[in-house]
Amino acid sequence: MSMAPGTRGLPLAITQGDPSGIGGEIIARLFRDAPDEMAGCFVAGELLHLRRASAASARAGELPLPVAVIDSPAQAFDMPPHCIPLLPTSRAEALVPWGRVDAAGGRIAAEAVTWAADAALRGEIAGLVTAPLHKEALAAAGVPFPGHTELLQARAAAHAGCAVGDLPVRMMLASEELRTVLVSIHVSLRDAIGAVTHENVLASLRITHASLSRLLGRAPRIAVAGLNPHAGEGGLFGREELEAIAPAVAAAKAEGMDASGPWPPDTVFMRARATPQRPGEFDVVLAMYHDQGLIPVKYLGVDKGVNVTLGLPLVRTSPDHGTAFDIAGSGRADPASLRAAVRMARRLAAG
Structure with a gap:
């Protein structure tokens, strides 16, 4: 996506992810295979590992893409095609082995994300696309967050000067066929069931409505999945639908949202799916927990999801693997999937 001077906007940061994983390789492949789309993008990460990833992604008989160290995000626009701009956010003395959980890898991944988040909050970059990190490596590095x-x-x-609980966020996994938003994210299933409260469901609906209204340019049609089989069957299989989910949907409707449900979770995703043959009945499904919402999107293709x-008061996307x-x-x-995440980040930043 080439941009003329004066219209190019802010650069987009791609965090390197865990250096023991595939993040650097898929980044290098995008800079090699889609140079126009990667114009104005740069990597936040570590030099030794990015050079190794570039070498690993090179085609047989071809030289690896060079890595050019930059001092500021704006320099990303001055880089020639088929060159990977890197703004170093870590320094490594030795390479972490491929495919191994290592505290050093967790530290490198976390430092890149922390730097990019702060840069986005300061208005220095348009947003961040995050290559995959490893939660065990984060924990080994002493990072106090699961993801x-x-x-x-x-x-x-911290940037807003408020408590974390006062800035609720939600995960959306999106493809051309299906979008899902989750009420809870990285918690145990037992804790996820406990998180299905009127307050959490209504907060999720408000965040979904506000975010997708900006993305779509209109109010989204939100289908709300039930928690229990058959959406509780009138209380026979659980009362969460009666006591928490349905009242939250009613409150959302009263606030002017196009929300419906709770719908049986074994069919609502099929109803929302858009195909070449027919549009989906809904723009997004609000799922009650992590796997309920992510399995349908990933089943349709992990190479398509974002x-x-x-x-958040910033743009953040990532591949769904x-x-x-x-x-x-x-x-x-x-x-x-990383390519789709870059495209989505540009759309969100432009909106």
Whole structure:
């Protein structure tokens, strides 16, 4: 996506992710294969590991893409095609082995995300696209957050001078066929069930409505999934629908939102799915917990989905897959989901 001087906007940061995983490889492949789309993008990460990833992603008989160290985000616009701009956010003395959980890898990943979040909050970049990190490596590094979403939420709350609980965020996984938003994210299933309260469901509906209204240019049609089989069957299989979910949907409607449900969770995702043959009945499904919402989108193709954090005062997207330690360093990683995440970040930043 080439931009003329004066119209190019702010650069977009791509955080390197865990250096033991495929993040650097898929980044390098995008800079190699889609140079126009990557114009104005740069990597926040670590030099030794990005050079190794560039070498791993090179085609047989071709030289790896060079890595150019930059001092400021704006310099990303001055880089030639087929060159990877890197703004170093960490320094490593040695390479972390491919495919291994390592505290050093967790530290490198966290430092890149922290820097990029703060840069976005200061208005220096248009947003950030986060390559996958490994939650065990984060924990080994002593990072007090289970993943990207919680880390970004904490940085945004600190910037705003408010408590983390006063800045609620939600995860959306989106593809061309289906969008889902989650009431809870990285918690146990037992805790996720406990999080299905009137307050949490209504807050999720408000965040979903506000965020997708900006993205779509109109009020989204929100389908709300039930928690229990058959959406509780009138209380026979659980009372969460009667006591928490349905009242939250009614409150959302009273506030002018186009929300409906709770719908049986075993069919609502099929109803919302858009196909070449027919549009979906809904623009998004509000799911009650992590796997309920993510399995349908990922089943349709992990190369198509984009993870978007809603409710933050910054743009953040990511591919919908993990670090893929089993193929890291082989050059076989597919950058399609990262490419979709870059496109989505540009759309959100422009809106």
